[in-house]
Amino acid sequence: MINDSSELYGRQISLSELSPELKQLPNISIRPAINKTGRLSCNRCGSKLKTRDAQLPNKHFYCYVCIQMQRMDTLNPLVTLPEPNLFPPNEQPLSWQGKLTNLQEKCATQVVEIFKKRQRHLLWAVTGAGKTEMLFKGIAYALSHGLRIGIASPRVDVCIELFPRIQAAFDQTSIVLLHGKSTQSYKYCQITICTTHQLLRFYHAFDVLVIDEVDVFPFSGNPMLHFAVQNAIKRNGAMLFLTATPDRQLLNQVQRKTLSISYLPIRYHGHLLPEITIIKTRRLDQAIRQGQLPPKISEAIFKLINEKQRFLLFVPRIIDLKLVRIAIKCAGIVAKYETVFSADPDRIEKVAKMRHRQLDFLITTTILERGVTFPGIDVIVLKADDEIFSAAALVQIAGRVGRNSDRPKGRVLFYCETRTANIKSCDRQIKRMNQRARQL
Numbered sequence: 001m002i003n004d005s006s007e008l009y010g011r012q013i014s015l016s017e018l019s020p021e022l023k024q025l026p027n028i029s030i031r032p033a034i035n036k037t038g039r040l041s042c043n044r045c046g047s048k049l050k051t052r053d054a055q056l057p058n059k060h061f062y063c064y065v066c067i068q069m070q071r072m073d074t075l076n077p078l079v080t081l082p083e084p085n086l087f088p089p090n091e092q093p094l095s096w097q098g099k100l101t102n103l104q105e106k107c108a109t110q111v112v113e114i115f116k117k118r119q120r121h122l123l124w125a126v127t128g129a130g131k132t133e134m135l136f137k138g139i140a141y142a143l144s145h146g147l148r149i150g151i152a153s154p155r156v157d158v159c160i161e162l163f164p165r166i167q168a169a170f171d172q173t174s175i176v177l178l179h180g181k182s183t184q185s186y187k188y189c190q191i192t193i194c195t196t197h198q199l200l201r202f203y204h205a206f207d208v209l210v211i212d213e214v215d216v217f218p219f220s221g222n223p224m225l226h227f228a229v230q231n232a233i234k235r236n237g238a239m240l241f242l243t244a245t246p247d248r249q250l251l252n253q254v255q256r257k258t259l260s261i262s263y264l265p266i267r268y269h270g271h272l273l274p275e276i277t278i279i280k281t282r283r284l285d286q287a288i289r290q291g292q293l294p295p296k297i298s299e300a301i302f303k304l305i306n307e308k309q310r311f312l313l314f315v316p317r318i319i320d321l322k323l324v325r326i327a328i329k330c331a332g333i334v335a336k337y338e339t340v341f342s343a344d345p346d347r348i349e350k351v352a353k354m355r356h357r358q359l360d361f362l363i364t365t366t367i368l369e370r371g372v373t374f375p376g377i378d379v380i381v382l383k384a385d386d387e388i389f390s391a392a393a394l395v396q397i398a399g400r401v402g403r404n405s406d407r408p409k410g411r412v413l414f415y416c417e418t419r420t421a422n423i424k425s426c427d428r429q430i431k432r433m434n435q436r437a438r439q440l
């Protein structure tokens with residue numbers, strides 16, 4: 001139950017969630033949650049609805065598409081209070097003391113311009129370029145001008161990793177972190193860090209909206225989430241997309257000039273991206289299905305454990321987690337490790353354990369392909385030729401390595417039976433970026 005009117009600023013909430021006092025507010029704006037004129041559709045998520053599937057008793061309807069975020073129906077309208085930008089003035093909000101490289105500085109200045117001019121822009125920066133730090137100047141500009149800022153990502157892990165960094169950089173600013181697994185309840189803050197799903201509950205809230213890792217599932221190719229972004233941002237808001245691996249759709253927008261672009265091909269520490277080693281392994285799939293590791297893979301793992309070199313072990317599917325666990329046991333490998341996947345209830349804790357060096361390695365699905373940084377790790381990909389690994393996913397996975405200036409290099413081992421088009425494309429993309437980096 002919502003009791004405080006500030007929780008409605010720039011939000012769209014079902015009337016049923018409001019306390020009786022709030023329902024009486026004079027300046028509250030109300031619109032139907034479900035649009036019944038013309039084709040049945042949901043005003044929160046934009047989905048067109050099938051009358052038969054959306055039906056409730058007494059000629060009422062609900063949205064079955066966004067139902068996981070509280071039910072939208074014809075019984076209760078959507079309510080909102082216009083975003084008032086009621087934030088305490090702060091001339092110097094940036095508490096971060098770090099320094100940017102010249103190239104980062106250039107991008108950072110560009111971000112400020114984009115926010116000033118309220119543009120739509122894509123910042124294409126290689127993995128480990130220091131994207132977050134490049135935002136600080138722009139965020140500081142927005143905060144000092146009383147603007148409301150949203151930073152959203154399709155991936156919950158990315159949000160969880162971003163939150164403490166943004167908090168440390170702007171220690172006087174109110175910041176809220178929102179995602180499906182969070183226990184923190186909503187409050188009105190100048191910075192909102194959230195999953196793209198959470199944007200469904202915002203309405204013309206943000207003067208500045210940053211979407212990090214924009215090319216990834218579930219955002220990429222998801223009309224509902226694109227609709228949510230359009231609704232969450234103010235009509236004249238600035239929009240910044242960030243990624244190391246833009247998809248076709250984004251590049252098309254760049255081509256049509258509806259999106260401006262800047263490019264950063266070099267990591268913050270100035271070292272090149274680690275290139276991948278492709279190791280063809282016969283009957284790899286069969287071995288894993290039988291719970292075994294081909295000798296060259298178990299030897300590689302033994303070597304890493306002996307060197308005390310921590311690593312991520314990527315597998316294509318959830319079912320492989322169990323099989324690889326068995327295979328590791330069978331091979332006589334003794335080490336501290338966990339398996340993790342997207343719906344794993346202990347996922348956040350396991351990632352934290354890896355971060356705190358309590359594990360030698362993590363066996364993971366593509367869920368940890370991006371947004372997560374473990375300093376000084378290596379990476380192994382088993383069955384890199386599985387179709388689940390897109391070229392972008394492989395580039396991101398390789399990008400987990402060498403992110404720290406203490407150990408800017410590292411191993412990226414792709415085990416596969418065939419060199420697929422995606423593997424080749426990943427290899428090409430990394431080499432091309434390194435070529436561009438060398439030219440700088």
Ligand SMILES: [Zn+2]
Pocket residue numbers: 042043044045046047063064065066067072
């Ligand atoms: Zn809906």
